[in-house]
Amino acid sequence: MDEILGTVNGMKFTLGDSILELSYLFAALLFVWGLKLLSHPETARRGNLWAAAGMGLAMLTTLLLHKDHAGNGIPLTNVWIILAAIGIGSVIGWIVAMRVKMTAMPQLVSFYNATGGAASALVALLEFPKAMAGDFTSLLVTVLGLIIGSVAFSGSMIAYGKLDGKVGDIFAGYMKYINISLMLITLALGAYLVFSGIPPIELTWGIYLLLILSLLYGVLFVMPIGGADMPVVISLLNALTGIAAAMGGFIYSNEAMILGGILVGAAGMILTMLMCKAMNRSLLNVIIGAFGGGGASISHEQGTIREIQLSDAAVLLSYSQKVVIIPGYGLAAAQAQHMVHELEEILEAKGVNVRYAIHPVAGRMPGHMNVLLAEADVQYEQLVEMDHINPDMPNVDVAIIIGANDVVNPAAYDDPGSPIYGMPIINAHLAKNIIIMKRGMGKGYAGIENFLFFNEKTRMLFGDAKSSLQKLVNEIKSM
Amino acid sequence: MEQVFQFFFTYKEAIFIIALSIFLGIEVISHVPAVLHTPLMSGANAVSGVIIIGGIILVGHADLSHFSLSLVLGILALIFATLNVVGGFAVTDRMLEMFKKKKK
Structure with missing residues (x-):
C-alpha cells in the first residue's frame, strides 16, 4: 500500500x-x-x-x-x-x-x-x-x-x-x-x-x-x-x-x-x-x-371553571360521533400514552370516530408526540396534523385535551399582548364540547394563562392524566 | 476586489464543497413531514459527530513518549465524539423502530 x-x-x-x-x-x-x-x-x-x-x-x-x-x-x-x-x-x-x-x-x-x-x-x-x-x-x-x-x-x-x-x-x-x-x-x-x-x-x-x-x-x-x-x-x-x-x-x-x-x-x-x-x-x-416570562397580556375577566364527573364524561364520549384527542407534554410526563390508546380503542369499539390532533410543536420537540404515540401502537393514520384537523373542528363532538395547554390557547388569535399571539393553534375552542384533563390549574410550559379553561363549552377533569384515563376507561366499560 | 478573487481561487475547492453542501442540506430537508422532525434532528446530530475523524487523526499521531494534558484531552475528545456518533445513531434507530411496528 x-x-x-x-x-x-x-x-x-x-x-x-x-x-x-x-x-x-x-x-x-x-x-x-x-x-x-x-x-x-x-x-x-x-x-x-x-x-x-x-x-x-x-x-x-x-x-x-x-x-x-x-x-x-x-x-x-x-x-x-x-x-x-x-x-x-x-x-x-x-x-x-x-x-x-x-x-x-x-x-x-x-x-x-x-x-x-x-x-x-x-x-x-x-x-x-x-x-x-x-x-x-x-x-x-x-x-x-x-x-x-x-x-x-x-x-x-x-x-x-x-x-x-x-x-x-x-x-x-x-x-x-x-x-x-x-x-x-x-x-x-x-x-x-x-x-x-x-x-x-x-x-x-x-x-x-x-x-x-x-x-x-x-x-x-x-x-x-x-x-x-x-x-x-x-x-x-x-x-x-x-x-x-x-x-x-x-x-x-x-x-x-x-x-x-x-x-x-x-x-x-x-x-x-x-x-x-x-x-x-x-x-x-x-x-x-426570550419568550416565557409572565407576559403583559390584556386581562380577560376570568369567568368560572366547570368540572365534569367521570360518569358524565363517559356518557358524553360514548354517545359522540367524532372525538378528537389533543395530546401535549402532560400526557407524556404522566406516561399515559398507552392508556390513551386504550381509551381510543374502547371508543372505536362503540362506533365513535377517534382521531389525534398533533400540533407541530406538541411535546418538547417537533414530532416528539408522534414518536410517543407510535410507541403505544397508535395507528399512523389516526394522527392528524394541525392544518388538516382544523377545518373539521366545528364538526367535532368532543375535543379531549390531555396535558396540552399552549397549543390550544385561543390567546394566539385574540390577545395581541400574549407572547404566543399569532402562533398557529389547534382550534379546540370550535369543538361542540371540550374536556380538559389537567393536573391542576397551573399554567402551560410557556407560563401563559389559558382562557380556554373558562370557555362555557369547557369541562375540566382534574387529576393525573394516567389515572384519570384509567378511571374513564373503566367507567365506559361498565356502561 | 483583487483580494476577493485571490481568496476565491486559492480556496476554490472548499468553496465549491460548501456551496453545494448547503444547497444539498436544504434540498434534502425541505419537504420532510413534521412527524419525522425529531428523528431527523437526531440522525443529523449523529452525522455531526463526524468530528470523530478529527479525533482519530489527533490521537493517532499524538506523541506517546511522555504523558501530557494534550493526550488526555485528545482521548476525551474521541470519547465525546463516539458518544455523539454511537448514541446518536442508536437512539435514532430506536425512535424509528417504533414507527415501523405500527405498520402491521
Missing part, C-alpha cells in the same frame, strides 16, 4: 492515500443518501443505518490508512488507545440510548449534541498551537471551531438541564446587553488570536481564555430562552455542532468532515426556520425576545 502511485501538484501519493480519499467520498455520499432517506417515513430507518455505515467506513479507513505530514501511519500503540476510547464511548452511548425512556428523548438528543460540540472544541483547542503564525486561514477555522463547538456544548448542556427540569429559566431584561457584550468580546479575542501575527504556541493563555468565554456565552445564550422555544434552540445548536465539525474538516483538509458538517449545519438551519414558522416567530425574536 505504501508504493508511490503518482504525483499531484508536486505531492507524491500512495495507493493507501488514494483509497483513503475514495472512502471519504463514499462516506460523504452515504451521509447525503442517509439524510435523504431519513426524510421519508417508509425509508427513514434504512437512511439512519446508511449514514451510520458511512461513518463507520470513514472511521475504519482513517484508522488504517491516515498518514501525518511526514508520511507516517498511525502507530500500533496509538491504534489501541483509539480503539479503547471508541470502545468506552460506544458502550456508554449504546447503553444510555437503549435505556432512556421515550419521554426523555429530547434531553438525550440535546446531550449527544453537547458531546459532539465538546469534541469539536477540544480538537480545535489541541490543533491551535500546531498552526503556523500568519497562516490566517488555518487559524481562522481553528478559532471558529473552538468558539462554535464550545457554545454548542455549553448551550446544549443548559438545554438538556432545562428539558430535564434541572435548570430553570433565568430571565432579566439586562441579560440581553450582557450577552451581546460577551459575544463581541469573544469575537474580538478570536480575531486577535487569528490576526495578531504572534506564533500560536505563545498564545496558549488566549486560546484557553477564548474557551472559557465561549463556554460562558453558550450558557448565557440559552439561559433566558423559555420553555416553549426549546425545540428551536436545540435545532439551532444542532446546526452549530455541524458547522463546528466542518471547521474541524478544514483543519485537517478532510472533505468528508466538511461535507458532513455543512450538510448538518444547513439542514439544522432549515429545520430551525421551519419550526419558527410553525410558531409564527422569527429566529431573532426567539433568541433575543
